[in-house]
Amino acid sequence: MRYQFKFRPYRRKFVRSLTTNHGNWDIREGIILSLTDETLKVGWGEIAPISWFGSETLEQALDFCRQLPAEITDDTIFSIPDELPACQFGFESAWESGVGSGEWGSELFSMPNAPCPMPHAQAFSALLPSGEAALNQWETLWQRGYRTFKWKIGVDAIAHELEIFESLIHTLPASTKLRLDANGGLSYEEANLWLWTCDNLKANPKIPLEIEFIEQPLPVEQFQGMLELSLSYETAIALDESVATLGQLAACHQQGWRGIFVIKPGIVGSPSRLRKFCHQHQIDAVFSSVFETAIARQAALQLAAELSRNNRAIGFGIDHFFEQEDTWLQSLWNDL
Numbered sequence: 001m002r003y004q005f006k007f008r009p010y011r012r013k014f015v016r017s018l019t020t021n022h023g024n025w026d027i028r029e030g031i032i033l034s035l036t037d038e039t040l041k042v043g044w045g046e047i048a049p050i051s052w053f054g055s056e057t058l059e060q061a062l063d064f065c066r067q068l069p070a071e072i073t074d075d076t077i078f079s080i081p082d083e084l085p086a087c088q089f090g091f092e093s094a095w096e097s098g099v100g101s102g103e104w105g106s107e108l109f110s111m112p113n114a115p116c117p118m119p120h121a122q123a124f125s126a127l128l129p130s131g132e133a134a135l136n137q138w139e140t141l142w143q144r145g146y147r148t149f150k151w152k153i154g155v156d157a158i159a160h161e162l163e164i165f166e167s168l169i170h171t172l173p174a175s176t177k178l179r180l181d182a183n184g185g186l187s188y189e190e191a192n193l194w195l196w197t198c199d200n201l202k203a204n205p206k207i208p209l210e211i212e213f214i215e216q217p218l219p220v221e222q223f224q225g226m227l228e229l230s231l232s233y234e235t236a237i238a239l240d241e242s243v244a245t246l247g248q249l250a251a252c253h254q255q256g257w258r259g260i261f262v263i264k265p266g267i268v269g270s271p272s273r274l275r276k277f278c279h280q281h282q283i284d285a286v287f288s289s290v291f292e293t294a295i296a297r298q299a300a301l302q303l304a305a306e307l308s309r310n311n312r313a314i315g316f317g318i319d320h321f322f323e324q325e326d327t328w329l330q331s332l333w334n335d336l
């Protein structure tokens with residue numbers, strides 16, 4: 001099969017800049033692509049790299065797109081090198097969405113006008129702003145139906161963050177689940193302190209909210225440390241940065257990780273190979289956004305629906321970080 005291939009880069013500004021241990025992030029840049037087959041069926045895809053998280057850079061993705069001919073084949077799509085995981089996802093999901101014989105048909109993806117079918121907010125984890133701002137923001141999100149929240153830690157001094165955390169757990173309603181995401185920003189001692197604090201909360205009947213897990217407490221290089229911590233505390237640990245791509249996911253699993261894996265479909269690599277891995281190993285996975293547009297989100301949500309287990313909320317509660325996307329995305333589609 002041969003496909004007409006087109007692509008356009010995009011830039012999208014966050015309403016509020018996203019602060020993590022990796023620094024501030026203000027503008028999301030990516031690439032929207034389309035594949036048109038001989039019967040004029042169109043599949044849409046999105047390449048949304050986060051290089052500081054372990055994917056290729058936007059420039060590498062653009063270079064890859066630029067060197068491709070205007071007409072590509074199945075072979076092109078399924079032989080993208082592992083060094084370009086966001087490209088693997090973008091091309092393969094475009095193929096699945098419209099032109100290929102994917103598991104979900106093109107009727108589900110009548111772009112560009114169909115709104116993305118969204119599961120109920122309860123199935124999502126909403127990202128709170130970091131620092132004290134979380135104390136003011138959770139209520140609006142709660143009113144929108146969110147019951148699982150994620151709060152970034154490892155951004156400020158630990159003593160200060162523990163204070164805010166103390167206020168937060170006394171403010172959040174009983175049935176809330178809270179995830180703490182350190183983005184690899186804690187020392188071994190700090191990670192112990194956070195895990196110890198969370199274990200104590202678990203044992204305290206006066207605190208009815210649940211700390212679901214601590215995400216990526218230590219830097220990627222300290223895998224053994226996290227493995228050790230995961231065996232020492234009751235509070236679960238989820239690997240995120242450590243398992244950014246399929247290769248890393250397989251390596252951590254192979255080295256004995258049986259905790260939670262955060263999967264960001266947008267940068268993890270080939271969807272078909274991800275399916276195969278998850279089916280084979282039945283891992284406890286939490287699916288999460290890379291601040292993609294509706295195009296990649298639809299493909300990512302599809303994977304989450306297929307591969308999530310243990311009733312874990314998915315990390316796509318991030319709409320409040322962007323202005324309404326309809327208008328500019330529409331113009332981008334028209335342009336393509």
Ligand code: MG
Nearest residue numbers: 181183215240
């Ligand atoms: Mg994370």
